[in-house]
Amino acid sequence: MKLTNMGKVIDQKEILKSIDFSLNQHEIVGLIGRNGSGKTTLFRTISGQYTPDSGKITIDGIDLAIDPTRRAEIFYIDEKENFLSFYSLKKINQFYLNMYPKFNQNLFLDLLNQHQLGLNFSYRRMSKGMQGLFQMILAISSNATYLLLDEPFDGLDVIVRKQVIGLLLENISETNRTVLIASHNLNELEGMIDRALVLKGHQITQDYQLETLRQHARKIQFVFKSKKVPDIVKKHSKVIQMQGRVITALFENFDAELEAQIRAFEPVLFEELPISLEDLFEANLSQETILGD
Incomplete structure (x- = not known):
């Protein structure tokens, strides 16, 4: 069909x-x-x-x-x-x-x-x-x-x-x-x-x-030293949750090069979490967005 x-x-x-x-x-x-x-x-x-x-x-x-x-x-x-x-x-x-x-x-x-x-x-x-x-x-x-x-x-x-x-x-x-x-x-x-x-x-x-999504996507939780979220994160991810300075984001295409670019900002927390269908729902349908500052 x-x-x-x-x-x-x-x-x-x-x-x-x-x-x-x-x-x-x-x-x-x-x-x-x-x-x-x-x-x-x-x-x-x-x-x-x-x-x-x-x-x-x-x-x-x-x-x-x-x-x-x-x-x-x-x-x-x-x-x-x-x-x-x-x-x-x-x-x-x-x-x-x-x-x-x-x-x-x-x-x-x-x-x-x-x-x-x-x-x-x-x-x-x-x-x-x-x-x-x-x-x-x-x-x-x-x-x-x-x-x-x-x-x-x-x-x-x-x-x-x-x-x-x-x-x-x-x-x-x-x-x-x-x-x-x-x-x-x-x-x-x-x-x-x-x-x-x-x-x-x-x-x-x-x-x-x-x-395919499970092979290439990653759900990452961050805390950065600065209050400003790096542009590389905003460009490549969809936010799932922001709680204070803790950011949880879904990257649909995540590779070693992107990880290295993000780690260059020396995040205080960088933790990979399991991806669920609920994450896709929230990332695509929530009104939340990653704020610049």
């Missing part, structure tokens, strides 16, 4: 603009952004609930606006506008059987049985955790190529959350399917994803390959 120069305007307000990225087979991609950044709008536009106002979305080079039947390759449940929530699991199952030609009914029934969910259950009377588990069962059983998961762990207790994550990872490891997942739980997301897309200012501002 490829999004090219895609934009969306709602109530004369630009929500998304110039969105460009591709989703490749057999990968899990994290979508990170602050509340109100447009993550749900992006999911709704990809899935066809909204029509793009500019650009296009293609699968295998075919524009979904020209051949909307290809949307059967995309799975998305909009929990905020979930009209199926008033039905039994049996009726919801029938809807998805009709919607997804490759729906695996045997797998669906087997997973329901494994997790003690009955077809006669009313969706809205189920706990939040059981609803989340059922949604993941639907997603997996749909056999859709692209799974769009918007906060799938929200409100789940530890045990159910592990079940949901386990179901997803086990299925993806055995197929060529792709997952685009937005979650506020960055710690759990970090252990799952291959890439991280940063949505900021209505656009995708970063596309991180996490393995």
Whole structure:
């Protein structure tokens, strides 16, 4: 799937603009952004609930606006506008059987049985955790190529959350399917994803390959003798935190030459710390900046 120069305007307000990225087979991609950044709008536009106002979305080079039947390759449940929530699991199952030609009914029934969910259950009377588990069962059983998961762990207790994550990872490891997942739980997301897309200012501002990032990036904590932060630090890093004279910064490309240039300023403290997905979030989306003096 490829999004090219895609934009969306709602109530004369630009929500998304110039969105460009591709989703490749057999990968899990994290979508990170602050509340109100447009993550749900992006999911709704990809899935066809909204029509793009500019650009296009293609699968295998075919524009979904020209051949909307290809949307059967995309799975998305909009929990905020979930009209199926008033039905039994049996009726919801029938809807998805009709919607997804490759729906695996045997797998669906087997997973329901494994997790003690009955077809006669009313969706809205189920706990939040059981609803989340059922949604993941639907997603997996749909056999859709692209799974769009918007906060799938929200409100789940530890045990159910592990079940949901386990179901997803086990299925993806055995197929060529792709997952685009937005979650506020960055710690759990970090252990799952291959890439991280940063949505900021209505656009995708970063596309991180996490393995590459881990090889080249460094998180460093400094204290310098002078109150002035060296220009070399300001030029090559994104601040994560400033607490008094203690600076914690993320360098996306850190090498021996850059380290030598910084050490030439004889910092009182120079300590490398582990990098987390939360660091990427803070470095890219925080309003903090490194001050000159």
